[in-house]
Amino acid sequence: MRLGKIVFVVGVVIIASALMFGNYPLSGSSIVYDDTSSGIIFSAYSDIHVEVIPNDGNGVFSMYLLDGIDANNTVVQNKSITLATPLAQFENITSFDDTLMLPGLGVYALYFTSPESEFLNLHISVYPLHANLRVLSGGIVIASLGLIIIVSSWGLKKKRNDECLGQTTNSV
């Protein structure tokens, strides 16, 4: 019974966390200048809404959405974006505010370059659009398991009590 209660509470906490923090926005800044480009790597599990604005209000930049492993190989090995296969690309833009589709849970990268080689300080916000379904479903499974343990141990206890009561009545 006690174990069931603990498992149930843990399941409820996981469900609550998935609903409260599962789509918590990630924010950061990225600095690009000359031939140095930069970006943000993040873990995501659903479609995202991305907002990118230069901190001083103007400037032209290009943005690429990459698979994390692809970003790693391209940037580390080649120091260039040219060999990468972006999932989405937006070139020569002054700001970005749109939804991007992701294939599923994984590591992704937003990679920024400055076509005019100017110094840019970009403010990036990534908003996951849905609750973290994997954590949520895990929480539901654990809470259900807790409920099953509670109900079955309650049933066992009742059965045992009934048997004891039956034996006492028979002996009387």
Next chain:
Amino acid sequence: MRARLRRLYSLLRIEFGVSWRFPILEGVAAILFFGFLLNTLVSGMKANFSTGYTQSVFNFLDRLAPMMLHSGMMSFNALVLLAPILVAISVARPFEDGFYRTHLTLPVKRLTLLFTKAGLVILILATLISSAIMITIPLAYPLLPTAADLFLIIVAIWLFIALQVSISTLIAVQTKKLTATVIGGIVFWSVNMSLLGLEGAPSLAIVILNPMNAATEFIIQGFRAPVIEDLQLGLVVSLMIVVVLFILSFVIFERTEV
């Protein structure tokens, strides 16, 4: 042997019914899981990279899981404060309400009694924290940490909790006061956290007093990561301190009038 096991079972039943009664155990589980998930989901999911620092991209992909573990573990720095509170409830309060007299009517040795009470705090806290990590990893991590990293973290957590519990137990049996145990535990925790923020603090001292933080710094190779020799030596010394503190507590408890 069977009779001894039955007595131990009775003792555990009393403990779960009194010191860990509903909803203390369930509340502790909820707080620990919530803290770990909060830090993991809110701050553990991103990192910057730049072609100016290409190594950081490579490192990040290799260390994404350790970084997420590190973020989640940050919550336990504060949550480990539960240890002195739970020791106070479990070990110090029976001095105040006289429940040790009832306990000692059972045919159990004092050593077994204290060992059960303090051991249960370590067992429950460390098991819950380890479970929080093991359950969160398959649910929220896109890349898995290595078995070696995970093993190191779990060992360090058990040691860190054992250290907090052993110090609090010593204070509890020495003072026999609930408030003194809580305050003593908080003071030790504060000293420990101050040491983490202190510039130039020896890494061996950090490993000994806060194995959990040292281990997480080690797996992400952070600025204050200890070298492997310091880590190994620190963990062993930390374990020895735990054993010595428990022996002291048992000796004092044997001679204490309840």
